[in-house]
Amino acid sequence: MIAERVSAWRIAWMMAGFVVWSAAFVALYSVLSVGCAFGWDEILVMGSLSLQRVVLVALLLVSLGTGWVVVRVSAIHREAAGGAGLTLKPFVESVAWLAAWAALGSTLFSLGPVLFLTSCY
Amino acid sequence: MSEQRRSNAIRLHRELHDIWKTGPGLQRLAAVNHNIIGKRFMVAAFVFFAIGGILSMLIRAQLATPNTAFVGPEIYNQIFTMHGTVMMFLFAIPMFEGMAIYFLPKLLGARDLAFPRLTALGFYCYIFGGSILIVAMLMGVAPDSGWFMYTPLSSSTYAPGINADVWLLGITFVEISAIAAAVEITVTILKMRAPGMSLNRMPIMGWYLLITAGMMLVGFPPLILGSILLELERAFDLPFFDPTRGGDSLLWQHLFWLFGHPEVYIIFLPAAGAISTIIPVFARKELMGYRAIVVAIIAVAFLSFGLWVHHMFTVGIPHLALAFFSAASALVAIPTAVQIFAWLATLAHGRPRMDVPMLYVFGFLFVFVLGGLTGVMLAMVPFNWQVHDSYFVVAHLHYVLVGGFIFPMLAAAYYWLPHVTGRLTMHRISVPAFWLIFVGFNMTFFMMHMTGLRGMPRRVHTYPAGVGWDWLNLLSSIGGFILTMGFALIVIDIVLQFRFGKPYRRNPWGARTLEWAQTTPPPAYNFASLPLVDRRADMLEPHEIGNELAAGKGYLGFTRHGWMETLGVDMTSGRPDQTIILPQTTYLPLWTALAIGAFVLCLLFKIYWWSLVPLGVTLVLCLCWTHATGLDHDHGDLEIGHGIAVPTHYEAEGAPSWWAMVFTLVCNGTLFASLIFAVFFLWLVAPGWPPTELVETGLLPPALAAITLLGAALTARMAVTANAQGGGASMLLLASAGAHVLATGLIAYLIATALPDPTSHAYAATAFFTLAYVAVHSALGLVFALFGVWRIAQGRVSARRSLDLRIGKLWHDYTALTGIFGIALVLIMPLIVSASGGGQ
Numbered sequence: 001m002i003a004e005r006v007s008a009w010r011i012a013w014m015m016a017g018f019v020v021w022s023a024a025f026v027a028l029y030s031v032l033s034v035g036c037a038f039g040w041d042e043i044l045v046m047g048s049l050s051l052q053r054v055v056l057v058a059l060l061l062v063s064l065g066t067g068w069v070v071v072r073v074s075a076i077h078r079e080a081a082g083g084a085g086l087t088l089k090p091f092v093e094s095v096a097w098l099a100a101w102a103a104l105g106s107t108l109f110s111l112g113p114v115l116f117l118t119s120c121y
Numbered sequence: 122m123s124e125q126r127r128s129n130a131i132r133l134h135r136e137l138h139d140i141w142k143t144g145p146g147l148q149r150l151a152a153v154n155h156n157i158i159g160k161r162f163m164v165a166a167f168v169f170f171a172i173g174g175i176l177s178m179l180i181r182a183q184l185a186t187p188n189t190a191f192v193g194p195e196i197y198n199q200i201f202t203m204h205g206t207v208m209m210f211l212f213a214i215p216m217f218e219g220m221a222i223y224f225l226p227k228l229l230g231a232r233d234l235a236f237p238r239l240t241a242l243g244f245y246c247y248i249f250g251g252s253i254l255i256v257a258m259l260m261g262v263a264p265d266s267g268w269f270m271y272t273p274l275s276s277s278t279y280a281p282g283i284n285a286d287v288w289l290l291g292i293t294f295v296e297i298s299a300i301a302a303a304v305e306i307t308v309t310i311l312k313m314r315a316p317g318m319s320l321n322r323m324p325i326m327g328w329y330l331l332i333t334a335g336m337m338l339v340g341f342p343p344l345i346l347g348s349i350l351l352e353l354e355r356a357f358d359l360p361f362f363d364p365t366r367g368g369d370s371l372l373w374q375h376l377f378w379l380f381g382h383p384e385v386y387i388i389f390l391p392a393a394g395a396i397s398t399i400i401p402v403f404a405r406k407e408l409m410g411y412r413a414i415v416v417a418i419i420a421v422a423f424l425s426f427g428l429w430v431h432h433m434f435t436v437g438i439p440h441l442a443l444a445f446f447s448a449a450s451a452l453v454a455i456p457t458a459v460q461i462f463a464w465l466a467t468l469a470h471g472r473p474r475m476d477v478p479m480l481y482v483f484g485f486l487f488v489f490v491l492g493g494l495t496g497v498m499l500a501m502v503p504f505n506w507q508v509h510d511s512y513f514v515v516a517h518l519h520y521v522l523v524g525g526f527i528f529p530m531l532a533a534a535y536y537w538l539p540h541v542t543g544r545l546t547m548h549r550i551s552v553p554a555f556w557l558i559f560v561g562f563n564m565t566f567f568m569m570h571m572t573g574l575r576g577m578p579r580r581v582h583t584y585p586a587g588v589g590w591d592w593l594n595l596l597s598s599i600g601g602f603i604l605t606m607g608f609a610l611i612v613i614d615i616v617l618q619f620r621f622g623k624p625y626r627r628n629p630w631g632a633r634t635l636e637w638a639q640t641t642p643p644p645a646y647n648f649a650s651l652p653l654v655d656r657r658a659d660m661l662e663p664h665e666i667g668n669e670l671a672a673g674k675g676y677l678g679f680t681r682h683g684w685m686e687t688l689g690v691d692m693t694s695g696r697p698d699q700t701i702i703l704p705q706t707t708y709l710p711l712w713t714a715l716a717i718g719a720f721v722l723c724l725l726f727k728i729y730w731w732s733l734v735p736l737g738v739t740l741v742l743c744l745c746w747t748h749a750t751g752l753d754h755d756h757g758d759l760e761i762g763h764g765i766a767v768p769t770h771y772e773a774e775g776a777p778s779w780w781a782m783v784f785t786l787v788c789n790g791t792l793f794a795s796l797i798f799a800v801f802f803l804w805l806v807a808p809g810w811p812p813t814e815l816v817e818t819g820l821l822p823p824a825l826a827a828i829t830l831l832g833a834a835l836t837a838r839m840a841v842t843a844n845a846q847g848g849g850a851s852m853l854l855l856a857s858a859g860a861h862v863l864a865t866g867l868i869a870y871l872i873a874t875a876l877p878d879p880t881s882h883a884y885a886a887t888a889f890f891t892l893a894y895v896a897v898h899s900a901l902g903l904v905f906a907l908f909g910v911w912r913i914a915q916g917r918v919s920a921r922r923s924l925d926l927r928i929g930k931l932w933h934d935y936t937a938l939t940g941i942f943g944i945a946l947v948l949i950m951p952l953i954v955s956a957s958g959g960g961q
């Protein structure tokens with residue numbers, strides 16, 4: 001009658017994907033501000049690529065990579081819990097998995113402009 | 122029900138009533154019961170709503186025709202500032218809090234909230250803070266810098282009177298109430314659900330309120346920090362926002378909107394929770410997409426923190442940064458749409474029946490979707506630039522806020538009022554009231570889209586004739602008065618329902634959630650015994666459950682030692698793990714709120730030394746609160762019914778008050794993180810950097826301060842371990858207290874000797890504030906350590922009853938962590954500033 005206990009940390013894990021999104025958002029916005037303040041957009045490091053662009057794109061890739069890891073780990077937990085079942089464990093793990101996918105998409109959509117927009121104007 | 126069973130039920134009711142009741146007359150001021158406080162919150166919020174509504178009528182009277190001389194610009198500034206302030210801070214948030222306070226324990230199957238006295242304190246803080254604002258308005262010194270209080274308009278140079286101080290202090294006072302409610306709601310949902318109510322069985326409203334409360338814990342601290350900094354600037358000339366001395370007015374905008382945009386969703390989500398509760402009842406179909414909705418709420422909660430700069434698109438931020446916020450602003454529409462589609466799917470799959478709540482649900486869907494669409498338009502930077510600061514934005518925000526909060530709240534009011542009154546609605550007035558509101562609202566605010574597109578700016582007290590705004594404004598004003606008539610009818614309707622509404626027995630709507638398993642109006646103890654939930658808690662049979670619970674067949678279907686008992690459960694599974702003993706009626710919340718109020722008034726009237734008196738009284742009163750808590754001997758595991766025994770919360774691992782401290786520290790940590798953001802923001806962006814004078818501490822005093830803070834935390838940890846092993850904790854706690862004294866003294870010494878004049882530059886001001894933050898926390902650490910010693914001496918602590926020490930340990934750990942970080946920041950900043958200068 002009473003569900004099998006799931007660690008309270010799994011509640012936090014339900015937010016993991018969006019925590020990565022938040023960290024990525026803060027990191028890119030902060031690095032953009034620092035770069036613009038110190039003229040990184042005028043320092044060329046890889047042919048015609050500015051230091052600013054390289055750092056921002058690298059951060060985006062790290063963010064997407066981390067987000068993908070959260071998706072994969074969530075998927076493994078979800079499968080181990082029995083897929084999309086209605087009991088506690090599958091519920092918690094599938095919410096975490098769906099939220100991780102949503103967060104990964106959000107990262108790409110909201111931070112993707114570092115790939116093509118001018119950075120400091 | 123058999124005769125024997127009925128007499129047992131009545132006996133149990135009488136016993137519980139005697140324990141949980143609130144006395145008559147003046148004893149009502151000592152009430153802590155959530156039924157009473159929740160209703161008071163909602164009534165007070167409605168009174169403030171009426172005040173805000175009257176102010177809006179004055180605005181519409183002023184703008185009905187061009188060149189009106191009804192009020193001058195000075196008064197008009199006060200009116201629109203107070204309208205926004207009252208509606209956002211004194212109506213919307215408290216109304217949702219009141220609803221949560223009243224219904225949450227009922228929806229979860231608990232007897233009360235986790236901290237009844239905190240609920241009462243929150244209510245009094247709200248009333249006193251709100252009263253300060255209203256009295257100031259009646260005296261003609263209301264805030265007049267807009268509800269967002271932008272600097273430098275709100276700085277002492279341009280707003281020299283006490284108007285802005287009234288806002289900063291009054292609103293911060295009210296926010297104490299909001300933070301208290303957020304902690305309370307979070308802990309209650311996580312720890313006080315009915316046995317068996319695992320997370321996947323929680324009513325959807327539980328998810329909405331849990332995530333909203335979490336957002337408040339993270340969303341409110343930036344504004345609280347901003348308000349403190351601005352008040353410090355106004356009172357003591359610390360130039361956080363003064364660009365001539367290294368400050369930046371944009372810092373205020375960032376701090377304000379870091380709070381301000383999530384605030385919109387903090388208001389919307391509980392309302393959406395009400396919609397998600399009401400639609401399945403009237404569709405006669407369980408909520409579709411429960412899991413998708415939970416994911417959507419999480420997504421909205423996070424994304425809403427990535428939108429704040431869309432209020433600042435025109436301040437000169439790089440295009441790439443604008444793109445981040447523009448994309449996130451558009452993105453948030455997707456999880457919102459997921460919820461809307463889930464509601465539509467529920468209606469489509471069910472057999473909907475119309476009643477008054479459903480009228481407001483459809484009104485909500487129409488108005489809110491329109492507001493959402495203009496929101497996506499405003500998320501696009503080029504369009505945003507075109508309509509920035511125009512009436513288009515006024516139209517949008519009212520479509521979102523009235524659509525996303527007022528309409529759902531009216532649906533909720535008509536849905537749940539029978540629960541409060543025990544009577545049914547008189548339909549004859551309810552329906553015309555809805556149509557007046559719906560037509561009046563759209564007439565008022567749809568026109569504003571057009572006045573905005575025709576270039577009418579916001580916040581102007583009048584406008585010239587013949588520029589194409591005349592007839593639209595007149596229609597808006599007429600619509601505004603129609604809207605007011607609708608609200609007046611609702612007031613009459615509610616009064617009539619209380620007086621003449623038809624009584625009913627139980628569950629008039631055929632709902633399937635736990636609150637309808639009660640008798641109505643509900644008794645003070647909510648449930649005579651607590652239910653076992655074996656399925657999703659919006660698919661129950663309230664009538665059957667109600668009879669069983671009233672007969673004492675659930676958990677805790679008895680009384681013991683005159684205790685007010687309810688159950689605590691494991692966070693995820695809902696397995697009972699403790700019995701929670703709640704405090705009884707007391708005047709302490711009232712006295713404490715009065716002391717805090719006196720402190721706020723001392724600051725408002727700038728008698729700063731006198732403010733130390735109420736501050737000390739507040740501290741003493743807070744210590745008095747602990748008199749009623751704790752047990753003087755171990756009780757071991759106690760029977761709760763159905764063959765299960767659990768410890769009291771004083772002897773359990775994850776007691777509500779332990780979790781409350783965790784969430785309070787999360788909130789506090791967000792304030793500290795906002796402070797770090799402010800320091801780096803000013804260094805990077807503000808003009809007038811680098812400062813001419815830097816902090817010169819040497820290494821020894823700050824290193825000593827950091828080591829003593831660490832020592833205080835370590836000795837407090839050792840005290841907890843020693844206590845678990847059977848003794849010796851007092852000496853260790855005294856050592857911790859000594860370390861806090863030393864750390865506070867060292868930091869005070871640093872502030873006095875090593876800092877440049879804090880009024881000289883924002884750099885010095887932030888260093889001062891950071892060190893002061895650490896010193897205050899260390900001083901409170903001293904209180905926590907000595908409190909532990911006192912509790913041990915009283916016999917309230919044992920190896921099993923270690924809650925007081927474990928709560929203190931959290932504080933000491935937090936103080937050490939932020940203290941070391943803060944001290945390091947003050948040490949490192951001169952190096953960064955010297956090496957780089959200021960960024961521009």
